[in-house]
Amino acid sequence: MNLVLSLEVLFSVMVVTTATVVEDFNHVERCKDSLYMGTPPRGIIETHLKKICQRYADKPRYVTLYDPRKRIPVYSAYTFKKTEGDRRVDYPWMYEPQLAETDGNGNMLPFPTGYLHMKFEDSQAVLEDYSDVVLYERGHLNPDQHQSDPHDRAATYTLTNVVPEIREFNIGPWREYEERIRVRLNNYCRGTAYIVTGVTTAGYMIRRNNQDRVAIPEDVWSAYCCTEYDRNAPHDVRIRFPTQGALAKNAKEGNAVHEMPVQDLENFLKTRMDVDQNLQMFYDNCISPSPLPLYLHHTI
Numbered sequence: 001m002n003l004v005l006s007l008e009v010l011f012s013v014m015v016v017t018t019a020t021v022v023e024d025f026n027h028v029e030r031c032k033d034s035l036y037m038g039t040p041p042r043g044i045i046e047t048h049l050k051k052i053c054q055r056y057a058d059k060p061r062y063v064t065l066y067d068p069r070k071r072i073p074v075y076s077a078y079t080f081k082k083t084e085g086d087r088r089v090d091y092p093w094m095y096e097p098q099l100a101e102t103d104g105n106g107n108m109l110p111f112p113t114g115y116l117h118m119k120f121e122d123s124q125a126v127l128e129d130y131s132d133v134v135l136y137e138r139g140h141l142n143p144d145q146h147q148s149d150p151h152d153r154a155a156t157y158t159l160t161n162v163v164p165e166i167r168e169f170n171i172g173p174w175r176e177y178e179e180r181i182r183v184r185l186n187n188y189c190r191g192t193a194y195i196v197t198g199v200t201t202a203g204y205m206i207r208r209n210n211q212d213r214v215a216i217p218e219d220v221w222s223a224y225c226c227t228e229y230d231r232n233a234p235h236d237v238r239i240r241f242p243t244q245g246a247l248a249k250n251a252k253e254g255n256a257v258h259e260m261p262v263q264d265l266e267n268f269l270k271t272r273m274d275v276d277q278n279l280q281m282f283y284d285n286c287i288s289p290s291p292l293p294l295y296l297h298h299t300i
Helices: 002-018 118-123 127-131 150-154 167-188 262-269 294-299
Strands: 042-044 050-056 059-067 072-080 136-140 162-166 193-208 211-225 243-249 258-260 275-280
Touching: 050 150, 059 150, 072 162, 072 167, 072 211, 127 193, 127 211, 136 167, 162 167, 162 211, 167 211, 167 243, 211 262, 243 262, 258 262, 262 275
Parallel strands: none
Antiparallel strands: 042 275, 050 059, 059 072, 072 193, 136 162, 193 211, 211 243, 243 258
């Protein structure tokens, strides 16, 4: 009897660790390494939201908190990889089977060229939602130019990592911001940089076949955390470490990206998102653990 029970427990653990839609991120196989101190942003009310460990080629790549009702991510969280910043456009667009069924190996899959079952359309955005909307681009929250490994880059091309961004904003201020952060972290972050990028919404939707399909963000925001950075960086760079936030309107005009302390960003989001007053983007506000004095090193 104990053997049978043990096998049942083992099987349940195997199912949990291979599924992409997870109960939590408290395991390497559930994308824990994508989060600073293994901790997701705190204070977001998650009643109907889905936690996605974005898996591609059988490996966890990054984290997405997804809203299946609005069919967009609330945020994606990832580790920044040093890169030359080139953009790839030959990766196929993918979807997340685990939002609609528990079968399979937990990997995201390319959209089929033919029929896709309605159950997938019910739980997430599909290519048809973006096919006839000329005002919007598919805006990555985890952008491919912040990744270096080809598989990590390919994994950013899932619609569960995408929101509708006004074209002028997507190819203008937001792309410039992503490039500015890429250069800053490339040059001055000496350890791992953790980034969380997300959106706020105000009720506007992309419609298809007379149905509300995909929420259109009102604001796009981002924050990074890098506790090991170049202390000799120029002052105007050094004051943006170990952590910095950014906020912009998803609009054709008045869409400049404003950098700000993460605490100011959190205070703004408390008025725009379904969060409580304990909202915290990074564990312990991304404060570097104090190094031990040299004379204490022999005691540990």
